[in-house]
Amino acid sequence: MNRGPQNAITDIKGLMIGHAQDDALKSGVTVLTSHAPFTASVSVLGGAPGTRETDLLAPDKSVAQVDALVLAGGSAYGLDACSGVVAGLRDQGRGYRVGSAVIPLVPGAIIFDLLSGGDKDWADTPYPDLGRAALNAAKAETDIGTVGAGTGAMTAMMKGGLGTASLTLDNGITVGALVVANPMGSVTTPGDRHFWAAPFEIDGEFGGLGPDPAAGLGRTLDSRKLGAMMERANTTIAIVATDAALDKAQCQRVAIAAHDGIARACVPAHSPADGDLVFAVSTSAKPLSAPTDLSLIGHAAALCLSRAIARGVYAATPAPNDLLPTWSELNAQT
Template identity: 85%
Template sequence: MIPGPHNAITDISGLRVGNAQDNALKSGVTVLTADAPFTASVSVMGGAPGTRETDLLAPDKSVAQVDALVLSGGSAYGLDACSGVVAGLRAQGRGFRVGDAIIPLVPGAIIFDLLSGGDKDWTDAPYPALGRAAFEAATDHTDIGTVGAGTGAMTAMMKGGLGTASLRFDTGATVAALVVANPMGSVTTPGDRHFWAAPFEIDGEFGGLGPDPASGLGRSTDSRKLTAMLERANTTIAIVATDATLDKAQCQRVAIAAHDGIGRACVPAHSPGDGDLVFAVSTGAMALTAPADLGLIGHAAALCLTRAIARGVHAATPAPNDLLPTWGQLNADT
């Protein structure tokens, strides 16, 4: 397996990503959509999730495909970003048809960034407009770092961000991840230099510093974020995707497997104060060639998610009134 040409979720043909953010607000929205509806499911392993329409992604529910997925800042307010995407899809005549009615199907998930240092004193919540703008900005290019839903994201010790990564099999099938890294845990070992994800890095994609040579790691619970904010102000939300043909049950299994990627990149992960969630998507462009392929896709999804988390944090950029430094600021001599 090697990364796709852009090392991004948009290496999967037909998928598009759009971002919109308000830098004064220090929050934003990221939308994944496609040229056609796609199969999707979800796995939630955090103790404090915030979601919209995720129940319909269960394998036993009747809806087979959705039109877009939303990752948003704003906590509960951010769920309204889905409404903006619904409006954009409806304007294009896209959605599930029931008689003369069109119903765009847009599940979503949110992170808590209400205490990120931005101006949250709004009169009308900005998230429907941000959702619509992100949908309309969707392209086959994927920005990373302090953009979209990653604008106000923070990890335990530094700014978080929006990340992506991909892997391509010899068969031509592609697996990829898109993530907003805002965990309670740290993404780097003590000293802020080495990423927990380092053993899985490819071609220096997040600094190339390698694993921390120290041992006995994982016992420190230091958190600049906890000092600046609150214990429950967390969550890592992600989308993993493949062009291999999967049904909803198989997508759910891939989403479950992909959570390993969060556990490898964030320490600790899946805490009571995190809302850790992974959507899994299949565009259905390529047939599975063997029963073992599903396991390999789940494994690749976890690898991509691990790398995407580190890439998003590594690419974060400083902004006025930040509560935490970026990885780059902490490692300016690297």
């Protein structure tokens, strides 16, 4: 396996990512779309998810493909970002056609960032407009860090962020991940310097510090972090994607496997207070060539997701009224 040219989910040809955020609000929206509908499914392992239209992604449901996926801040309010994306896609004439009707299919998921320090005293929810703006900004590359749905993201003791990573398998199949890292748990070992995802890092993509030499079972949590974790509900929401031709059931298996990436990068993960969720996407550009391909894709998706989580937190930048420092601020003197 090798890192893709952009080290991003957009290394998968045809996928586009758009971001929109309000820095005063400290929240935003990220949209994944393509010029053509794509196959998708989902796996939810967190105890407190916030979702829209995810039931239609189950393998036994009749909808075969969707037009976009939305990751948003704003908790329940952020689900309205999907409405903005639906309206934008309808204006473009895109969607599922029933007679003369056009119905864009846009599942979405949200993080809890209502306590991020931003001004949430709106008269009208800003998320539909942010969703439409993110759709209009979609392109075949993506920024990371404090951007889009990662604008108000936080981890246990530092700012979170939006991250991405990719791998190209030996068989030519590409796999990528896009994530809003906002977990209740910690992404770093005690001391806030070394990432739990360090064993999977490629080419120093999140600092090159390697694993914590002092890490071990007895150092997975400390009381300071545990207390902070329990004060708020958080979530890691992600999209993993591949250009391999997968059906909905196979996409669901990839989404399930990719959750390992959250568990390796966030401690703890999949808790009752997290809404941890992974969408899996196939652009169906390349046929599977061997019975083991699906397992390799799932494995690669988990690796990409761990790396994407660390990259998003590593790239986070400070902003006025932040409640938590960034990784860079915490490690500026070390």
